[in-house]
Amino acid sequence: MSVIVPLTLHDALQALAEAPDATLLAGGTDLMVELNAGHRQVTDVVSLSRVADLCTWQHDPVRQVLTLGAGITYAEIATEPIAQWVPALAQAARTVGSPQIRNAATIGGNLGTCSPAGDGLPVLSALEAVVHLRSATGSRDLPFDEFMVGPKRTARLPGELITGVSVPVLDGWQGYSKVGVRNAMVIATASVALVTDPAARRVRLALGSVGPVILRCPEAEAAAATAVDFHAASVSDSAVEHFAELARAAARPIDDHRSTAAYRRHAVGVLAGRLLRKAFPNG
Amino acid sequence: MTEAPVRDQLRGRLGDSIGRPDGVAKVQGSFEFSGDLTADGFLWGATLRSPHPHARIVRIDLSGAWRISGVEAVVTADDVPGKATYGLISDDQPVFARDVVRYVGEPVAAVAADHPDTCRRALAAIVVEYELLAPLTDPERAIDGSHEPIHPLGNVVRHQRIVRGDQTIEGPVVVEGTYHLGMQDQAFLGLEAALAVPDPGSDGVELFVATQWLHEDRKQIAACLGFAEEKVRLTLGGVGGAFGAREDISLQVHACLLALRTSRPVRMAYGREESFLGHVHRHPCTVFMRHHAHPDGRIRRIEARFVFDGGAYASTSSAVLINGITHAQGPYKCEHATVDGWAVRTNNLPCGAMRGFGVVQACFAHEGQMDKLAAAVGLDPVEIRLLNAMETGDTLITGQVIENVAPVARCITETAALPLPSEPVGGHDGDPLRLPGGSGLTADRSHIRRGIGWGVAIKNLMYSEAFDDYSTARVRLIDGVASVKFATSEVGQGFVTIAGQIARSVLGVDEVIIEPIDTSVGSAGSTSASRQTWMSGGAVDGACRLVRERLFERVGAANDIDPLRLAIDGTDVVDTEGTLRVPVVEASAGDPIDETFEHHHRPTEDLDENGQGNCHTAFAFVAHRAVVDVDPELGLVKVVQIATAQDVGRALNPLSVVGQIEGGIAQGLGLAVMEEIILVDGHVRNASFTDYLLPTFLDMPDVVISLIEEPDPMAPLGAKGVGEPPTISSTPAVVAAIRDALGKDLARVPVRPSDICL
Numbered sequence A: 001m002s003v004i005v006p007l008t009l010h011d012a013l014q015a016l017a018e019a020p021d022a023t024l025l026a027g028g029t030d031l032m033v034e035l036n037a038g039h040r041q042v043t044d045v046v047s048l049s050r051v052a053d054l055c056t057w058q059h060d061p062v063r064q065v066l067t068l069g070a071g072i073t074y075a076e077i078a079t080e081p082i083a084q085w086v087p088a089l090a091q092a093a094r095t096v097g098s099p100q101i102r103n104a105a106t107i108g109g110n111l112g113t114c115s116p117a118g119d120g121l122p123v124l125s126a127l128e129a130v131v132h133l134r135s136a137t138g139s140r141d142l143p144f145d146e147f148m149v150g151p152k153r154t155a156r157l158p159g160e161l162i163t164g165v166s167v168p169v170l171d172g173w174q175g176y177s178k179v180g181v182r183n184a185m186v187i188a189t190a191s192v193a194l195v196t197d198p199a200a201r202r203v204r205l206a207l208g209s210v211g212p213v214i215l216r217c218p219e220a221e222a223a224a225a226t227a228v229d230f231h232a233a234s235v236s237d238s239a240v241e242h243f244a245e246l247a248r249a250a251a252r253p254i255d256d257h258r259s260t261a262a263y264r265r266h267a268v269g270v271l272a273g274r275l276l277r278k279a280f281p282n283g
Numbered sequence B: 001m002t003e004a005p006v007r008d009q010l011r012g013r014l015g016d017s018i019g020r021p022d023g024v025a026k027v028q029g030s031f032e033f034s035g036d037l038t039a040d041g042f043l044w045g046a047t048l049r050s051p052h053p054h055a056r057i058v059r060i061d062l063s064g065a066w067r068i069s070g071v072e073a074v075v076t077a078d079d080v081p082g083k084a085t086y087g088l089i090s091d092d093q094p095v096f097a098r099d100v101v102r103y104v105g106e107p108v109a110a111v112a113a114d115h116p117d118t119c120r121r122a123l124a125a126i127v128v129e130y131e132l133l134a135p136l137t138d139p140e141r142a143i144d145g146s147h148e149p150i151h152p153l154g155n156v157v158r159h160q161r162i163v164r165g166d167q168t169i170e171g172p173v174v175v176e177g178t179y180h181l182g183m184q185d186q187a188f189l190g191l192e193a194a195l196a197v198p199d200p201g202s203d204g205v206e207l208f209v210a211t212q213w214l215h216e217d218r219k220q221i222a223a224c225l226g227f228a229e230e231k232v233r234l235t236l237g238g239v240g241g242a243f244g245a246r247e248d249i250s251l252q253v254h255a256c257l258l259a260l261r262t263s264r265p266v267r268m269a270y271g272r273e274e275s276f277l278g279h280v281h282r283h284p285c286t287v288f289m290r291h292h293a294h295p296d297g298r299i300r301r302i303e304a305r306f307v308f309d310g311g312a313y314a315s316t317s318s319a320v321l322i323n324g325i326t327h328a329q330g331p332y333k334c335e336h337a338t339v340d341g342w343a344v345r346t347n348n349l350p351c352g353a354m355r356g357f358g359v360v361q362a363c364f365a366h367e368g369q370m371d372k373l374a375a376a377v378g379l380d381p382v383e384i385r386l387l388n389a390m391e392t393g394d395t396l397i398t399g400q401v402i403e404n405v406a407p408v409a410r411c412i413t414e415t416a417a418l419p420l421p422s423e424p425v426g427g428h429d430g431d432p433l434r435l436p437g438g439s440g441l442t443a444d445r446s447h448i449r450r451g452i453g454w455g456v457a458i459k460n461l462m463y464s465e466a467f468d469d470y471s472t473a474r475v476r477l478i479d480g481v482a483s484v485k486f487a488t489s490e491v492g493q494g495f496v497t498i499a500g501q502i503a504r505s506v507l508g509v510d511e512v513i514i515e516p517i518d519t520s521v522g523s524a525g526s527t528s529a530s531r532q533t534w535m536s537g538g539a540v541d542g543a544c545r546l547v548r549e550r551l552f553e554r555v556g557a558a559n560d561i562d563p564l565r566l567a568i569d570g571t572d573v574v575d576t577e578g579t580l581r582v583p584v585v586e587a588s589a590g591d592p593i594d595e596t597f598e599h600h601h602r603p604t605e606d607l608d609e610n611g612q613g614n615c616h617t618a619f620a621f622v623a624h625r626a627v628v629d630v631d632p633e634l635g636l637v638k639v640v641q642i643a644t645a646q647d648v649g650r651a652l653n654p655l656s657v658v659g660q661i662e663g664g665i666a667q668g669l670g671l672a673v674m675e676e677i678i679l680v681d682g683h684v685r686n687a688s689f690t691d692y693l694l695p696t697f698l699d700m701p702d703v704v705i706s707l708i709e710e711p712d713p714m715a716p717l718g719a720k721g722v723g724e725p726p727t728i729s730s731t732p733a734v735v736a737a738i739r740d741a742l743g744k745d746l747a748r749v750p751v752r753p754s755d756i757c758l
């Protein structure tokens, strides 16, 4: 087994060009678990934790865009200044594992694994994030919903690495809720991200752990957009109930050892309704 | 391998809250657990396990493994030199499966090699051809005979009835229910690990191992290796928790066998997934109960049927069964009973000892019944329990009279007197983490309902059914230093702390050396059944008293005083009727005093065919009151507070007692709301801490405690065992609180979110 520890993005891309099937290592909180469990064998490893270019972020106040390097950790996302620009992502970050995990786990790693239960992903989906990919020969940007193609499957090609992800900085309320059987450090059995964009008069809803990929809910979003009064921050109880129902309808959950499909479907409805009510507290 | 004794410089006497002698090392990470052991030139051992719940072994081809360079031994059932099977009560479990595998994870072969990766490759290269057989996974089918025997000893491990009093009593008030408990794992943090070192010429072996009972392990290992017992020497490796899961043999025989085969030290260590397969678990159990009561709520008669799923091998199932059925009445007066109990064999994971040992199952059922009875007669949960509370002198449904201190009513009233949580429903303002759902931020206070529930328990202490249970200790005093030697497994419960406190108090010394814990002294019995403070505490106390007598004789002779007038005061020997005062350091200078003492508890009896007999040694009692916040729509729970008053006899180290209570409550809470090994057709679905959920800090409630200290005259130090009771009635208390919040019946633990909201 070889381990390469590049210090620059250029060197990392070079290393990857030479060994396109090399395994990328960021915080290792997914990868090492898989290695220890024998679910994955690795030969060449390219470690990204020392690549300074990946561990930065930029906030563009004019375009109102935040770009996070792939190596930004959940601990950083959960705190200021990043948290103020993407409160739902910060909330998702706070639900990840334990403090030790959040100090090591990166947003790039969450994208790299791309589990339907990854906590960052519903928020990235609802924010309509753009994933930045780069190889030694070029770069491309993919909307999140095109990047994630299946459970733990992405559109990343051999030789490419995720350099970061860009999200809009919106001024409406946004939130993330996650259900698990334990009160902390638990994999989501169902999760919901809700983002409001008052300027565009839109409400965006994404569901985690209830389908092979993160699911957006266009019907629920459309219904909410007409039912809510952005100015008065109000929505009727019946509209909240209808929104929850459409969220339930959008879910495509399965039964497994963590939960039943019926519970997952039920839970995303409850969470979606509660988040909409939080976003628009007036009845 | 550390040979150095733990030098305990902590000065505490009995009754003091002192820390553990190994506490700092454990916190700093320098404590050597058995998984850390190494020896020069050691090999790694690993186990090949069955992937099937039930199959015939058609053929095993080891040649692939032998061809891998670095592989030094490959062994199967054919290589076991002694007895092919072992077991704590019935030796029905093969060291390696020979013709048939009976559960997923059953050992089939083992290898020793130069590296864990070599071991992995060697295991993968072993070809085992199986012919699949229909698995028996429904315990009822083991009872009704509709499945062919899966073991030569049949599908019923034990059947026992309790028949007492008038069998015709019915009503007038009748309540009934069927309760179910899932399979809980002990989930100790320090995984199974051992280092086996062969004697030169391989005619004996030394094993360093994390276990609960060194001498019992030795007996079983020696029999399987075909050695006389003295050829097998065991030393306790650092133990990271046990809770019952280290009572049975796991890797002991395999490691010794590989070491003897290769004439090299062999180290074996399970990973978490293997650990789930490699040790026994708490029995899943279904309990039907029907209570007949007077209109005022006094219990007249109970009917019960228990079915314990013991999995593929017997382990301690027969004793777990007896504990369950003999505790069916709970800590309540009851004269008439009809109880039917089964422990059965299935192709599920083997089950055996776990903290609470059968009584957890009984308590979940009888406490559910008490709340139903309270509702039926219009009393509240406290009133119904006080009305029926057992007292010293009462006769159990086995005919045994309770001779112990039995402060059941006091446990209940003192728990009721503990303050309810000061925080409002849904937690303190501004701390959403305290709401059900915790860090997931799923609710706000308007969604939450609060409930309060009760659980009260009786638990037998020590072993039962005519077992001659004893513990041995040897004490040496010289130059004011006491050395204490015993084979008592320190599994985290704190016996090494207590042993030092006893020696300091009895002998008037400050410095106590705890010698290495090994088989070079007599047996201490198992660290289980809440028994070591009573049993090994009794042995250390007894040995110290013998040493003290000799010391007094010496001082008496030197000063021409009747030794009976002498006593220990601080660190001096003093004449209670005169002025003589000699420091113990001086009195014990130069010439050592050595004494050994065996403590036996009083004999117990077998049960007869009607379940009658003085089968238990002693009893302890406890009450729990749980306050929970529930999100009824999402089915999420936050336990806010647990209040408890526990009958401890005498708190020899209050800090230690509180540790047992808090830890036991965490385990009881885990069973109530999250801990379950999920089996589908005999296959485990969640053999990891990702999916077998244990309570975190955020799941733990505030615990408020009242220790009830009524020293028990039967106990050597007045102290009752305190380890198991906290786990037992905390589970039903939490579930009762959830029921109270919802107004919904819940008859199964763990309570799943979908049980609450769908």
Ligand SMILES: Cc1cc2nc3c(=O)[nH]c(=O)nc-3n(C[C@H](O)[C@H](O)[C@H](O)COP(=O)(O)OP(=O)(O)OC[C@H]3O[C@@H](n4cnc5c(N)ncnc54)[C@H](O)[C@@H]3O)c2cc1C
Pocket (backbone or CB within 6 Å): A023, A024, A025, A026, A027, A028, A029, A030, A031, A032, A033, A048, A070, A095, A096, A097, A098, A101, A104, A105, A106, A107, A108, A109, A110, A111, A112, A113, A117, A118, A119, A120, A156, A160, A161, A162, A163, A185, A186, A187, A188
């Ligand atoms: C105890 C524990 C608790 C956890 N709890 C949660 C939780 O609550 N919620 C949650 O979502 N996750 C949780 N996780 C999973 C994990 O922490 C996250 O998925 C995390 O974001 C992974 O990041 P990492 O930096 O550790 O990734 P790594 O493990 O280093 O990598 C993960 C995958 O991404 C690939 N990769 C990494 N960086 C890049 C890159 N720049 N470009 C392309 N591919 C890349 C790797 O090759 C690998 O396949 C938990 C893990 C543990 C061990």
